[in-house]
Amino acid sequence: xxxxxxxxxxxxxxxxxxxxxxxxxxxxxxxxxxxxxxxxxxxxxxxxxxxxxxxxxxxxxxxxxxxxxxxxxxxxxxxxxxxxxxxxxxxxxxxxxxxxxxxxxxxxxxxxxxxxxxxxxxxxxxxxxxxxxxxxxxxxxxxxxxxxxxxxxxxxxxxxxxxxxxxxxxxxxxxxxxxxxxxxxxxxxxxxxxxxxxxxxxxxxxxxxxxxxxxxxxxxxxxxxxxxxxxxxxxxxxxxxxxxxxxxxxxxxxxxxxxxxxxxxxxxxxxxxxxxxxxxxxxxxxxxxxxxxxxxxxxxxxxxxxxxxxxxxxxxxxxxxxxxxxxxxxxxxxxxxxxxxx
Numbered sequence: 139x140x141x142x143x144x145x146x147x148x149x150x151x152x153x154x155x156x157x158x159x160x161x162x163x164x165x166x167x168x169x170x171x172x173x174x175x176x177x178x179x180x181x182x183x184x185x186x187x188x189x190x191x192x193x194x195x196x197x198x199x200x201x202x203x204x205x206x207x208x209x210x211x212x213x214x215x216x217x218x219x220x221x222x223x224x225x226x227x228x229x230x231x232x233x234x235x236x237x238x239x240x241x242x243x244x245x246x247x248x249x250x251x252x253x254x255x256x257x258x259x260x261x262x263x264x265x266x267x268x269x270x271x272x273x274x275x276x277x278x279x280x281x282x283x284x285x286x287x288x289x290x291x292x293x294x295x296x297x298x299x300x301x302x303x304x305x306x307x308x309x310x311x312x313x314x315x316x317x318x319x320x321x322x323x324x325x326x327x328x329x330x331x332x333x334x335x336x337x338x339x340x341x342x343x344x345x346x347x348x349x350x351x352x353x354x355x356x357x358x359x360x361x362x363x364x365x366x367x368x369x370x371x372x373x374x375x376x377x378x379x380x381x382x383x384x385x386x387x388x389x390x391x392x393x394x395x396x397x398x399x400x401x402x403x404x405x406x407x408x409x410x411x412x413x414x415x416x417x418x419x420x421x422x423x424x425x426x427x428x429x430x431x432x433x434x435x436x437x438x439x440x441x442x443x444x445x446x447x448x449x450x451x452x453x454x455x456x457x458x459x460x461x462x463x464x465x466x467x468x469x470x471x472x473x474x475x476x477x478x479x480x
Contacts, residue, residue, distance in 0.1 A: 164182070165257050166179070166180060166259065167179065167182075167255065168183045168256040171253065174200035174211065176197060199256055200214075207228070214254065220250075221249055222248055223245065225246050227245055230244050241262045241265045242259065243258070244256065287387055287388040290384070290385050291305075292382065292383050293382040294381050297321055297336065298319050298321055299321070300319075306386075310386075311357040311358030322335075322340075322384070325365065326354070329474045334433075335351075343382060348369065352364060352389070355386075365389070368385045369383070370383050370384075406479075408458055408461060409465035411479055411480040414480070442464060
């Protein structure tokens with residue numbers, strides 16, 4: 139075999155090895171020129187990029203990512219070296235969904251004057267874990283800076299209180315005999331004691347490892363306070379859940395400040411009812427809850443008949459009074475957990 143044939147065979151073998159590596163790689167790989175024109179990509183890269191392209195074709199890596207990472211083109215154009223890493227694990231937020239954002243880690247390597255290799259990986263779970271860690275750190279820091287307003291205790295695997303200490307009585311006023319064997323609902327204010335809250339809180343903790351929720355609580359003496367509850371899973375060696383650790387905090391002062399801001403942002407200034415934007419946020423959460431629990435959900439629409447006639451004949455001030463009266467009457471006949479929105 140001639141030297142040319144040997145060299146050609148070696149090149150073909152290397153090319154096949156490259157293709158095999160790309161297609162079997164657990165990350166997305168894209169090969170392009172320095173302007174981003176793609177000449178090769180593996181299926182995983184196409185899968186990660188496809189939600190970003192409108193016409194279903196991926197011809198230029200920079201164009202495909204332009205809507206979420208327009209800076210990548212500039213990073214490459216400003217990289218002066220002949221070869222080397224342009225960026226490593228650059229985070230690209232594909233979606234900003236509150237509960238589950240999709241985040242890609244992007245690394246671009248310049249391997250020749252006019253050749254780029256881009257590596258893409260889905261790091262959404264990593265980013266979510268980091269966000270949870272930051273929330274936990276902030277939460278614990280809040281405990282350490284206000285050690286007089288929290289109680290620590292544990293629950294058994296069924297969600298019933300199995301330990302007690304003086305911090306529980308200091309915050310809630312309840313003695314050991316009054317809380318042992320009870321559920322978290324022992325601390326709820328009467329108007330916050332909906333039947334599904336305590337088991338749902340435990341279920342979310344079991345699924346996620348820990349869970350934070352806030353609601354109105356009431357001490358044994360009848361003092362209302364806004365409680366923040368952190369429940370975390372305790373696991374045995376085999377991985378089974380043996381119980382839960384709980385921290386209950388009194389964050390009433392913080393709530394009063396945040397409530398004032400929330401009221402300005404979420405309520406209709408005229409009637410005091412929930413505004414349109416906040417209503418849709420609440421409705422989305424309640425629909426999800428109803429679907430998870432298989433429970434019914436009611437939405438009632440009220441229409442003020444001939445309302446335009448009131449404005450035209452008695453004036454807009456009279457119309458405003460009618461709207462306020464409608465909202466007040468609706469609130470009067472509904473439960474505190476129900477929502478009245480305009």
